[in-house]
Amino acid sequence: MxxxxxxxxxxxxxxxxxxxxxxQDIEIRKYVRDTNLDNLPRTVAYRVDGVHLYADIVNLDDMLNVTTVEGETCHKRTLRFLNLHYRAVHRILQEVDALFVDFHNQRLHSVVTKPYDTEDGRVHRAVAIGQLIIDVLKRTGEDADHPAAKVRVGIDSGKALAVSNGRRGHREPLFLGEPANHAAKRAGGGKATGIYLTNLARKVIGLKEADNPDVNPLSGSEIDASQKSANLSVTADKVVSEWKTDLINNPIGSxxxxxxxxxxxxxxxxxxxxxxxxxxxxxxxxxxxxxxxxxxxxxxxxxxxxxxxxxxxxxxxxxxxxxxxxxxxxxxxxxxxxxxxxxxxxxxxxxxxxxxxxxxxxxxxxxxxxxxxxxxxxxxxxxxxxxxxxxxxxxxxxxxxxxxxxxxxxxxxxxxxxxxxxxxxxxxxxxxxxxxxxxxxxxxxxxxxxxxxxxxxxxxxxxxxxxxxxxxxxxxxxxxxxxxxxxxGLLKPASAPASPYSFQNRPTGPAKKDGFS
The missing domain is CATH 3.30.70.1230 (Nucleotide cyclase, GGDEF domain)
Incomplete structure (x- = not known):
């Protein structure tokens, strides 16, 4: 056809x-403490002041090219590699109370909205979460076929619009605006690992502007300062231990x-x-x-x-x-x-x-x-x-x-x-x-x-x-x-009159599922 x-x-x-x-039906609301952004109606959006964190797994290409021919072996290895790390990151976000936005193949998007009353506190917290993700994913590989993930983190801060993303059973919040876009660009700005802040985010926590934010990651001492300020309640050891237990109890399978x-x-x-x-x-x-x-x-x-x-x-x-x-x-x-x-x-x-x-x-x-x-x-x-x-x-x-x-x-x-x-x-x-x-x-x-x-x-x-x-x-x-x-479709019968009553030739019952989900 x-x-x-x-x-x-x-x-x-x-x-x-x-x-x-x-x-006239669209509502723009202010994000307040613990607002639930799941399953938003299409006519509701929240203006959210938060810190956006993108984490890119930069060695995904290596996984996809472990074999010359792109066959089943290559795809099975890559999907297991992603699945191992998805599970670990999901656990991290739950532990640190950050908003999960999207995990598209090698790219995670999360938003930090707490502490509500201090932007520098949110940036420090995002840096600490980013380093926790890096530390955990260093340890969640299994073998040569499924190695540890190499991670590059991008961070920016500011106001964005949270709207509904998707329909029916596949809805999640989507954040529109500069902080999401700029954080994504820093995460995607190269293959070098580390944590990369926009100059706006650097200024919020009292750091000097970088000549090129894509080639100037935070130093070890700068990350340490953010970790001390954020004082996260979870450690990499705890996350990895729980991740290993989960794999035993709920193996991924083939x-x-x-x-x-x-x-x-x-x-x-x-x-x-x-x-x-x-x-x-x-x-x-x-x-x-x-x-x-x-x-x-x-x-x-x-x-x-x-x-x-x-x-x-x-x-x-x-x-x-x-x-x-x-x-x-x-x-x-x-x-x-x-x-x-x-x-x-x-x-x-x-x-x-x-x-x-x-x-x-x-x-x-x-x-x-x-x-x-x-x-x-x-x-x-x-x-x-x-x-x-x-x-x-x-x-x-x-x-x-x-x-x-x-x-x-x-x-x-x-x-x-x-x-x-x-x-x-x-x-x-x-x-x-x-x-x-x-x-x-x-x-x-x-x-x-x-x-x-x-x-x-x-x-x-x-x-x-x-x-x-x-x-x-x-x-x-x-x-x-x-x-x-x-x-x-443009041709019409020359002489046949239209029937006064006609019905479409189709089965009755529920309509066939359309393209949204």
Missing amino acids: ARTWNRDRAAKRIQTRLSEVRL FSFSGHTPPYSTLDIETLSVRNSRRQDAATVYADIDNFTNYVSANIGDDSGAKHVVRALHVIRSELDAVLHNDFSGRKVRFIGDCVHGLLVEGTAQTTDNETTISNMVLCAGGMRSSFDLAIEKLQDDGTDATDLGLAVGFEFGPMTVTRLGVKGALVRCSVSRGVIQAEREQHRCGEHETAIGQNAYDKGNEAVRGIFGSRRKRANLDYDAAVSELSSKGDKVAKAAAAFATA
């Missing part, structure tokens, strides 16, 4: 989202993979586990709302502006997810801040149709850009100006995994592979109007796909109409089918 994007269909979806998050019968839209990720994981050749995509941090910063100061931020985020991300899931039968893995990470595959559970998958991914990327532009237009018509935003899309093809890791009752979605890492890198090299294709997808796609992206593997303003037109003109069968399907 042809996978297609349709402007009228997208417009109706966007209009529905707009009606669900009307400006990862077991099977292929999912396409399309991915039928995959229920919430049923996956170590023994029930998926693995097959597929395409993976990162679609990131560009300039969103600046948009938040410009509007977070007053409630009126903050309401527009909440509305724009939910409308745009929901529509990007709908394009992936409803129009192209892909599957969202998770929302990562203002970014959508997803998977797409065509073929069978045993054999992926490489060219069809990649061509559909190109059309899907084009559909995302067309829907993004339409959402910006409709938001503006309805009073929300988000015209400063852009969309950066990167995708790759190769062996993909999808499963859930961590502690029972708090499992997190995980899709990790060389292709997943590369797709995110492709997205990062894009500007606000650009789409980039990974080298493997470029090589395994057809000549029409390579013609669209050129030798730089990057293209500006690739919307759906441009993708269909250019691919089909070069003989791409997927694009030709999409074009024919769209044309057929």
Whole structure:
């Protein structure tokens, strides 16, 4: 069946989202002591003054490249490696009473809100927690195949908006704003380990500004001072001891993979586990709302502006997810801040149709850009100006995994592979109007796909109409089918009268699960 994007269909979806998050219904609340941020309604956001901590496991690439071929052995080792460390970090955050925000593959995001009345106390506490994570993960490897994690921590402080991230059974708080973004950049600023503070956070605890915060980690004496100030009630010895006991009582077990019968839209990720994981050749995509941090910063100061931020985020991300899931039968893995990470595959559970998958991914990327532009237009018509935003899309093809890791009752979605890492890198090299294709997808796609992206593997303003037109003109069968399907949809019977009463031919009962979870 042809996978297609349709402007009228997208417009109706966007209009529905707009009606669900009307400006007059959105509430901006102040975060107070022990506010519960779980399962927030889409129409509620909290302005939170906190310290953001990102911890990146910088040797994940080493795990993914332990073998020349990216086979099952490589993926099993990497997933077990992550699972071991997820469990340890989950225990740390519980012990120190920090807010868990997200664990996306190698990257942890946490927020420190206590002590409530002192910013320097929160920064000192975040530094102490960061060092505790580093110390514990040095000791939670098992063997040469599953070594200790090497960790780089980034920290910043300030106000951010906490909103709902995801839908139904997969909700968690999402923090929007400069402190989250800047902490993430410090954690992702290089491969050297240590704790890296923004100059703002350094100033809060009385440290001199660094010429380059990405190459100037805290010294041992500076970390010691923060540890003494924070006086955490838990030690690395205690966490490691409890982690080892937990592994004995609740062993991880062996990862077991099977292929999912396409399309991915039928995959229920919430049923996956170590023994029930998926693995097959597929395409993976990162679609990131560009300039969103600046948009938040410009509007977070007053409630009126903050309401527009909440509305724009939910409308745009929901529509990007709908394009992936409803129009192209892909599957969202998770929302990562203002970014959508997803998977797409065509073929069978045993054999992926490489060219069809990649061509559909190109059309899907084009559909995302067309829907993004339409959402910006409709938001503006309805009073929300988000015209400063852009969309950066990167995708790759190769062996993909999808499963859930961590502690029972708090499992997190995980899709990790060389292709997943590369797709995110492709997205990062894009500007606000650009789409980039990974080298493997470029090589395994057809000549029409390579013609669209050129030798730089990057293209500006690739919307759906441009993708269909250019691919089909070069003989791409997927694009030709999409074009024919769209044309057929415009044809009307010449003489047959409409039946006065008609009913859709579909089964009764609960509606089929859509793309949100």
